[in-house]
Amino acid sequence: GAVISITLVMSAVFIPIGFMTGSSGIFYKQFAYTLAIAIIISAVNALTLTPALCALLLKNHGGKHQDGTKKTSFKDRFFAGFNVGFDNLTGRYIQGVRFLINKKWIGAGFVIAVTAIAAFMMMSTPKSFVPMEDDGFMLYSLSMPPGTALDRTNEVMTKIEKEFASIDAVSNNTGITGFNILSNSASPAYGLGFVKLKPKSERGEVKDIEKIHEIANAKMAGIKEGSVMVLRMPPVEGFGVTNGAEIMLQDRTAKSPAELKAMTDKVIGQIMQQPGVQYAYTTFRADYPQLELEVDEDKALQMGVDISELLGNIQTYFAGDQSSDFTRFGKFYRVNVKADGIFRTDQEAFKEIFVRNDKMEMVPVGSLVTLKKVYGPESVDRYNLYNSVSITTMALPGYSSGDIMASLESVLDKLPSDYSYEWTGLSLEEKAAGNQTIAIFGLCLLFVYFLLAGQYESYLLPLAVLLSIPTGVLGAFAGIKAVGLDNNIYVQVGLI
Structure with missing residues (x-):
């Protein structure tokens, strides 16, 4: 029973x-x-x-003396003493229970x-939510100044790889230029790297991954050409990119990118003042050099040029377009058309391409468009239909993700009415798990x-x-x- x-x-x-x-x-x-x-x-x-098994094993194996009395082994004497002590303890326990009843x-x-x-x-x-474990793996993200060419970013990535190679615990590392892992977008001013650590027994004096992480961050602080962040992967694969607390700062009133950037910087500044915060960062920037293309619609109408065809030609020459496809050797191939790199390096390239008007005449594209230098974001994320900026916060050693999330809430709950925030990644799962x-x-x-x-x-x-x-x-x-x-x-x- x-x-x-x-x-x-x-x-x-x-x-x-x-x-x-x-x-x-x-x-x-x-x-x-x-x-x-x-x-x-x-x-x-x-x-x-x-x-x-009890009936089989718990038998009385004790022998007898020559006078017929039962032999007592040390084990028998031990258990006899134990029983006496346990009986005394039971009696005292009963007395205590009676006392508490009264x-x-x-x-x-x-x-x-x-x-x-x-x-x-x-x-x-x-x-x-889930404790961090030593998975023997780290990654790093390089952020160069806006407008940096891909070749320059590649040079800095090579320098970073050499710095990681000098760490005894690192087995190998691989860098990828032109990709921003934090925003999941292509960009010539960003780089991504993966670092594989040696097994613990082969790491040398420093074996703890947290200490190795600190050493790597200290080395990356010496890279003056750009900003390098060494990150740990989340403990559960698929929940975000890093192990930090991640929020999406939402613009609910369609403000300009510059205003959204200003609010983001203000929020990050307040987060950095909270206890337990190692650093907070975002990849959103509103000062990338860009070219704004303006089409003279009146002139295009006078010359009989269709605007959609004009923009289609620009798209094909400068960004590329799929023109056709064919099958050869049992495989399917696509034909992509784009001007060679040397013919699209500057604004003068617009004078070298043409568009056909309604009279079947070729009109120079450069005579219908003008380019203006402007500054703006390289990409804008949308979260729940709102323009949003991702902010990730890393905790100091000794502080948990729950502590950091509480610190973030103390700042974010004071946002103006035209801004809001949402948890995302592993932080969203941790918040939902706590309530459940x-x-x-x-x-x-x-x-x-x-x-x-x-x-x-x-x-x-x-x-x-x-x-x-x-x-x-x-x-x-x-x-x-x-x-x-x-x-x-x-x-x-x-x-x-």
């Missing part, structure tokens, strides 16, 4: 977890199903195999005190309560069992604080 009872109770704890959704539900379900199945297997073993206010005060201390430790323990966990914990307690109420045929007796939970929570968080862990998803599964 006791075995079946405890099996039902422990299995019931994990039933609500099976209904969790989202990314956090994936983690919880794995543990829930594994533990529930293990508990059931253990119960079957306790009811079948264990009694048989002095109910002492027991109630103890439970309240333990609950308060457990709640305080739970609230004060740093929170995170509270409800799941409540359901677990409710399931256990009703199951115990059915077993005891009482609504009050289960409270005696449930009131022991604060003591267990207190012990768990005391251990967590002692070893310096965060309140992450693995800790929460262990609490359940």
Whole structure:
């Protein structure tokens, strides 16, 4: 009866977890199903195999002296002494229980005190979603001044690769020029690199990936040609690009890119003043040198040139276009047409291309368009239909992602009414998981309560069992604080 009872109770704890959704539900379900199945297997073993083994192994193997008295081994004397001590402890425990029954206010005060201390430790323990692990991998992002040519970016990338090669723990690193990993866009002023670390046993004096990360950042600070950030991958693949807290700052009133950039810089400045923030950054810039093309529509109309055909010609010559396709050797090939690089290097190239008018005459494109130098963003992200800027914040050692998210909220909740923010990446999952966990914990307690109420045929007796939970929570968080862990998803599964 006791075995079946405890099996039902422990299995019931994990039933609500099976209904969790989202990314956090994936983690919880794995543990829930594994533990529930293990508990059931253990119960079957306790009811079948264990009694048989006990009958086989726990036999009286003691011999007898010549006078017929039973021999007592050291083991027998040890267990006899243990039983005497345990009986004394049981008697004292019973006396203590009787005392607390007569002095109910002492027991109630103890439970309240333990609950308060457990709640305080739970609230004060740093929170995170999934703890970082040593995956032996890092990446870095290079940001050059606006308008930097691809060749210049490539030179700096080569310099960065040499710096990483000088770190003993680095196995190899590969750089890619012309891609911004943080905004997932192509840009000649950006570079991306992947760093593979050696196995821990071969890393030399510094083996901890956090220390290696700090060393790499210190070396990258010496790159004066551009800004280099060494980043860690998120602990769960697919949730964002880095392990930092990531938000999307949204412009809800269609302001200019310059105004959005100014607000972004203001927000980053306020974030940098918060405790625990190592640095905050964004790749959004509104000062890239650009050329604005203006078409003289009146002149084009007078000369019989169709505007769409004019723009189509410019598109084909300067950006390229697919003109046709063909099949050869059993494979399908596309034909892309574009002017050679030497014929599209400056504004004079517009004088060398033509467009046909309605009289089948060739008209120089340069006579219908003018170019003006302007400055603007290289690309603009949209998040939930609003123009948005991604801001990523990295935490100092000793601060959890939950601490940083709380610091960010203290700044972002004071945004003007024409701006808002949304969590994204791993931060969005952590926020959603925190709200869902509270409800799941409540359901677990409710399931256990009703199951115990059915077993005891009482609504009050289960409270005696449930009131022991604060003591267990207190012990768990005391251990967590002692070893310096965060309140992450693995800790929460262990609490359940």
